[in-house]
Amino acid sequence: MMIAESIRFALSGVMANKMRSILTTLGILIGIASVIILLAVGAGTSNAIKAQIGKLGTNVLTVSRQTTAGGRSAGGGQAVTGTRSRSTNLTLQDMAALTDPVMAPDVASTAPVVTAQNVTATFQDATHAVATFVGTTPSYFSISNDALSAGSYFSDGDATNGTEVAVIGNTVAQDLVGNQVNSAVGQTIALNGQNFVVSGVLASKGSSGLNDPDDIVVIPYSAAQDKFTGYSPSLSSITVQAKSADVMNQAQNEIQMILDARHNVTSANRDYQVRNQAQILTTATTTTATLTILLGAVAGISLLVGGIGVMNIMLVTVTERTREIGIRKAIGASRGSIVSQFLIESLIISLIGGLLGIAGGYIGSAFPVLGTQPEVQWWTVWLSFLVSAAIGLVFGIYPANKAAKLRPIDALRYE
């Protein structure tokens, strides 16, 4: 009963000075909206990275050469030159050993990776700087979840014979032949001046905004060794697919056992490293989480400023309406009813600001930021609602108390 009355009195108070109420509401609105949007951007980025890594395969391990040669830590003051020439290379034989069903029961398949930097693709007048250039075997496609948009992969025979065929990503095809990407199949393109026939175009994986997985050219590993890295039996890395995401650690241990024996090293002086996608995922998630917290903190500060704005306005309102408070007390308003009237007034302002801020947050999150679609998190909506209510209470309690503590005779005498 009395609460309904307090709400009615508070509403008329809010309406009494519309412009001021709107501006105060705006402070909360901006604060809440920015919290929601920035956290949505953080979540969107994080999810995009996860999705991208997921597309690369969550059960994939990468064995790569350690650039700092092994034996260094063990050797102490010993010259480094000798160790560099040691068998720090990953070879096809290493790769073959990893598929041993007895020694490595958790490994499903493997693919060699030979990479080259600064490869430029040209087709007629069009050129494209390739971001990712990979020489490998056909098993690479299934390991990294690459689907074809048109044409075909190259065969195992092509891989060993070094046939000049290439499978190109969507972005590369688009740059070279235009929007009809599938028309690239069968065309002869030049990679650093050497002719390759496009055998297939990969289906788009979509960009995450950070790097483009479609900016890729895949050719047989032996062709890459022949024509790009200079012939050597070494591989840049070996991509290993575990039987499932659950046996990643077992697979990693098996790989390390096999390679330690083959390279004659121990865990102390390994000349290679095994990374699994789960670790990369963790690293990426941690990074984006830090970023999200920073963004959220900045937004939180603007929300705090909005809250102080509410308190400021409520103090002005109380001073301005001192006489009204005196009248109300004279005709029988208790402290409690004065407190609730002003507290509800600040609650109304901050809750309206909060609700509009949530709406603003949703609207603002509809637009991509830096190529990433922000994803509004449910918990931020609830949190925002609660925070705006809390702001109304916390920043309203002092002015409301100040109003209630006024002595009626002083308040009535106030001009």
Added chain:
Amino acid sequence: MNNAVIHLDSVSKIYGKEEAEVRALDSVSISIERGDFVAIIGASGSGKSTMMNIIGCLDGATEGTYHLDGIDTGTLDEYQLAQIRNRKIGFVFQNFNLIPRTRAVDNVSMPLAYAGVHRKERRERALEVLDSVGLAARADHKPSQLSGGQQQRVAIARALVTNPVLLLADEPTGALDTKSSHEILDLFESLHANGRTIVMITHESDVAARANRVVRFQDGHIIEDHRLRDVNAHPLATAVPL
């Protein structure tokens, strides 16, 4: 005291401390009977406003006891005092003190809201009382749309709506022209004729002359307590020149 609405027993009100001590009221004792129409007069600084604040439970006495309708107000806490003001006293102020931007009917029904009366009933009673002061047609007007006399009548309606034992008026005609003043005083007289207890503070002797009893204050003391008419006498019936 048994029939007294107001009973003050050696009430003092002291402002300041020690050297700067000011006795706004100095050991004042008075009883006001039910149904009486009393005017409290005095120059400014005589203590009449302090008297009004204490009678109205807006301020507490420093010394002495004050019984309102048989209740010792000195023992009440702030919440209970708010309830006393709400149920027992109707205030009428010099400058009307209506809540701005609020319709007359809502101003009048506000004490009932604090008394916890249901909304619908509140409105009915407010309209009734507005009708009794002749302002039924102005119920939906805001204070700024009413003349001074009309505003004061809304304020009187607000004071009467809880049916209090005491109507306490502080310079009710102070901000009004002569014609409106007469209307308000006529209204007070008819309320008194209906058995209302009225205490009116004023500094104008012709206004005080409309009361049945005139109490004069000076320097915190009652220096004159003059009964013009019997407690329940109606001045229109027994016109006595001052």
